[in-house]
Amino acid sequence: MTWPCQCLIVDTHKESDRIYSTVLHWRIDMDFSSTKNKIDMIGQSPGIKKVFDLIDKVADSDSTVLICGESGTGKEIVAKRIHSQSLRADKLFIPINCGAIPEALLESELFGHEKGAFTGAMNTRLGRFELAHGGTLFFDEISEMPYPLQVKLLRAIQEREFERVGGTKSIKVNVRILTATNIDLEQAVLEKRFRKDLFYRLNVIPLILPPLRNRQEDIPLLIDYFLEKFNKTKQKAITGIGSEARSILMRYPWPGNIRELENIVERVVVLKDEGLINPEDLPEKITETQNSIIASAGVTMPFQESVGAPLAAPSPNVPLLYEMDAASGAPTTETGFEIPDEGISLTKLVEDFENQMIQQALKKADGVKSRAAVLLGLNRTTLVEKLKRRGIEKEGVVKK
Numbered sequence: 001m002t003w004p005c006q007c008l009i010v011d012t013h014k015e016s017d018r019i020y021s022t023v024l025h026w027r028i029d030m031d032f033s034s035t036k037n038k039i040d041m042i043g044q045s046p047g048i049k050k051v052f053d054l055i056d057k058v059a060d061s062d063s064t065v066l067i068c069g070e071s072g073t074g075k076e077i078v079a080k081r082i083h084s085q086s087l088r089a090d091k092l093f094i095p096i097n098c099g100a101i102p103e104a105l106l107e108s109e110l111f112g113h114e115k116g117a118f119t120g121a122m123n124t125r126l127g128r129f130e131l132a133h134g135g136t137l138f139f140d141e142i143s144e145m146p147y148p149l150q151v152k153l154l155r156a157i158q159e160r161e162f163e164r165v166g167g168t169k170s171i172k173v174n175v176r177i178l179t180a181t182n183i184d185l186e187q188a189v190l191e192k193r194f195r196k197d198l199f200y201r202l203n204v205i206p207l208i209l210p211p212l213r214n215r216q217e218d219i220p221l222l223i224d225y226f227l228e229k230f231n232k233t234k235q236k237a238i239t240g241i242g243s244e245a246r247s248i249l250m251r252y253p254w255p256g257n258i259r260e261l262e263n264i265v266e267r268v269v270v271l272k273d274e275g276l277i278n279p280e281d282l283p284e285k286i287t288e289t290q291n292s293i294i295a296s297a298g299v300t301m302p303f304q305e306s307v308g309a310p311l312a313a314p315s316p317n318v319p320l321l322y323e324m325d326a327a328s329g330a331p332t333t334e335t336g337f338e339i340p341d342e343g344i345s346l347t348k349l350v351e352d353f354e355n356q357m358i359q360q361a362l363k364k365a366d367g368v369k370s371r372a373a374v375l376l377g378l379n380r381t382t383l384v385e386k387l388k389r390r391g392i393e394k395e396g397v398v399k400k
Contacts (some may be wrong), residue, residue, distance in 0.1 A: 041081055042220040042225050047210035051078065058205050059085035064157070066202050068143075069179040069209030070379065072259030075180035076140060078209065083136040088176060091135030096128050099144035107149055111156070113165035127164065129156060132175045142179040142202065143188055150195045177202070179354055187370045208381070212254040212261065219250050222258060225266035236269050241277040247344035248279055252286055255377060294336070359385060 028339070041052065054278075058065055059082050067075045076095060083093045101109050108118075112127030128137060145153060156162040161170045163299055179202050188194035212219065223241055231238055254260055268281050279287060357376060365371035373383040 019322050029187045033368050035088045040393075041077060042221050044217060044221065045210075045217040047215055047220060049190055051207065051209060054207055055082055055085065058082065058131070058207075059203075060087060062176050064177045064179070064202055065205045065207055066185070066205070067086060067178065067207045067209065067383070068185075068379070069180075069182060069362040070211050070257055073211060074181075075209060078137065078207065079136075079138045079140075079180065082137075082178060084177065086136070088135050091138045092132055094132035095138040095140060097140045099141040103146045103149075105147065108152070108165050110149075111162050111164055113242075114167040118166065124164070129175060130159075130171065133173045134175070136176045136178060139177070141181065142193040143181045143183050143194060145184060145194075147193065147195070150198050153200045154195065154201060157198075182379075184187040184370060187380055199254050199369065212257040216250060219254075220246060221259070222261055223249060223265060226262050226271065230266050230269040234266075234269050236272070237274050238269055238272060241272070241383030242279075245279050245282060248286060249280060346360050354386075359381070 022318075023072065039050070043052075044047070055078065065079075079095070080093060083089060091286050096109065108125070108127065110127050110129060112125050112130055115124045140378065150374050152162065156173075160174065161172045163170060185194055185199050185203070189196045189199050209400050214221075223246065227241070229236060232273075249261075256263075262284065264283060266282065268277055333373060347383070358372070361372040361375040362369075364375060369383055371378045373380040376383065378386075
């Protein structure tokens, strides 16, 4: 097929010197080299195995993938792994963080600009689309893309062509598009913050990354991986992590996910000289959270009216570790509870507590799931799944 004469066909070989000088000019921390070697991902939990399987299935395709997950779950690593297993692995992987570049500069960063396009445009400059020609372009925090620019992005993705800022020639590119978000884009569409047509163009293959708190089996593997990494880079000889410290880290909820775990391990390695990692080596926020979890494990919060009928009431057979203050709802006096000989159902106890937290969040959010999810520190999709498992038809209403 021959493109119309007014179109400019990008030749990455002829412009290689120009491309790499542009990259150096940007002074971006990311390595734009090809990722032929398979990117390591650590884990053996059922949730992460599903991610591995989906990566294997979609890697050779040129379909657009929308990677969804909380901050710190490793969305860019997943994007790199998809690229490294694709037929484009010997070409460039170009990332762009839509939330890290000022709105006034983002269009030029994406599509480049011609000399004299605006004040300070002393030379023609290639954008990320041209840099990624033949390879993969990864949009992180795609939800932060300014609404007016989403139209031009949609056209570039659909037509595989665009014009530089200040230019008139259509530039054809061959790139694969991967995107990532840590918010519910469907909700953003409803709130008119994200274009519906762009959402459907990006959401061809959704890939959901589980939070670290749902990957407990992987925590020891990740700890060992980061220990080995930082022992090497910091020239330390930490021999491992003690069972008590490991147990504390296993029970911590990890709101910052893998990134937070990596930072904690790095901190401990830097501050410790040798030997095993013990509880006293861990940051106070980790051990304090552990104490809070233990203290609240048996707390039954006072029931409040929800939107519609309440979730399942707490089991009367589940013992309490604390009595509750009727006015404040706060735990007061310890009851001196001991686990009976016949035992208790910890699963049921935790489920009851979670039910009540969901109920309270829905009430505070006036039944709006996205707001309730924010209060609970969950993705909206995770909350919706929990509501479905509990037989909820709509916010706070139990199926009869």
